[in-house]
Amino acid sequence: MAESQEQHSSTLSLERTPNVATVPTRARTRGRFGRRLWQYRVPLAFALPGLAFYLLFYYVPLLGNVVAFQNYLPFLGFLHSDFIGFSNFTALFHDQLFWKATINTLEITVLQLVLYFPAPIVLALLLNAVTSNGIRRVVQSIIYLPHFMSWVVVVILFQEIFGGSGLLDQYLRNHGNQNPINLMTDPRFFKALLTVQVIWKDTGWGTIIFFAALVAIDISLYEAAAVDGASGMRRMWHITLPGIRPIIVLLLVLRLGTTLSVGFEQIVLQEPSVGAKAGQVLDTYVYFNGIVGGNWGPAAAVGLMKGFVGFILVITANWAAHRLGEQGVM
């Protein structure tokens, strides 16, 4: 949290001058504060709509979490619904689908950490070794593109290849396989499918941040190593990888901080076609049970627990990033 110093010095000098002459009274302090507010009225007014947004859509909704402790009925609202203590939470522990959703969430996180996380690093290293600027630029503009497509579009693109009447299906049918597997609706492949989609959509975009780190590496290191006879692979291992290590650690730590959040829109779109057992994660549990199913209390309880654990994880991840000598988010 790098707050600049000059703010301190200016407030100090503003306050000190009158302090020498008189003992400040409460009224005078308020008057001075009022004058400062007036002096800065324009930027303060600029800040107001943004602050109001954060208040209304981040801080006020925190209060809505009381639903987690209620037998919430929409027509009563949370002012008149009955408080039932921790019943919603204890009920969850007997709900098999809740445990299934938790396990699914963790499995997907692990799959993506192992399979998706290294992908942009590898691609960035390979692309960085491309010596033609023209080719590199063309490749970059192609691989960034999927990041800007909505999840609905991505799922449709996959459906048209792997789905029931997709290219693969038609091809297999024409080549003697009368009952090909539908990779889009087979519960066994669902988590793999999600991971492949994430890799397809975001690997290219993910390379940008590594390029930034690669450019910052001191070229003279490479020159020195080349003069000493280090091969290309050795230079990559001893210079390039250590050079991007800080950003790798930072991204890893941040990803661990969001362990409980896995592609919400992506899964909401596709969960119905494989069923809750294979596809439900914590976020979609909240949506399908709470807003669709009307079990507001238990769903809100899941949301609150997830939010709480997520908060702890982010704080821990941020702390870990600092401990490892990286910047962290705050």
Place this chain on the structure above:
Amino acid sequence: MSRVSTAQPLWAREHNRSFRIIKSLVITVATLLILLPFLNVVEISFLSTKELAEYTGSLHLIPHHLTLAAYRSIFHGGIVIRAMIVSIGVTLVGTALSLLVSIGLAYALSVSGLPGRKSMLMFVLLTFLFAPGIIPLYLTVNATGMLDTYLSLIIPTLLSTFNVVVLRNFFLNLPKELLESARMDGAGYGATLRTIILPLSKPIIAVIGLFYAVSYWDAFFNALLYINDTSKWPIQLVLNSYILQGQSLPNAIAQSAQSVNVTAPTEAIQMAVLVVSMVPIIIVYPFLQKYFVKGVLTGAIKG
């Protein structure tokens, strides 16, 4: 990232041959894997019933002739056009509002000596640590009376903290002397922002604007959650119900297709809708692409 010199220095040349082959192979395959799904749907959208059967049956890539029938049936009116207009409207108004409010907040948080600046910054940054849960957020939007209005597609996602922080960092890094001389010439805060800061910040504002625009255009869940009235659906919801769920569109495509007397296969019409939904992004993409790296870098360096 562009390198300045095009000549190959010694240290960059010496990758061995197997590495070079693997590198070219991986990059070529990756690029093709990204392009092919797009080409596939674009091609299907132009096919007639007969050609479609041939295409999917044999995977031959070049069709004999293309037809615009599918596009004609979409543009004859109906829910797709309506949804496109809704999406364009929400994206334009939303992006403008988001930029306005983000710039205002980011600028205020960069003004030195602003009373309460530190607490305000904290108030904003804390939102990195928690997300409002789905249910509390839904209840809040419900309480504000925005359900089933276009406002619900804009206001609840008005700001992205990441974007605000990136903008603020950019403003903080502008040369102080410029701002001070403007102040000494008697320019107020509003005038300084308008005449000095904004002109210098065009690239970053372009990037942030793009990020906001894309997130409005792509937003699906907001609309699913807050909009019940199908006539207010944005294009992403239409894509979902018409293509993914395979529902027929209420009094839209089927009718208009009959009235113009075209016989495009359903799949071609579906893919035409998909292609139309991607067009705005494809149009904006090249213009703003050159600013991507700069914008992401600014965010990465001082996140």
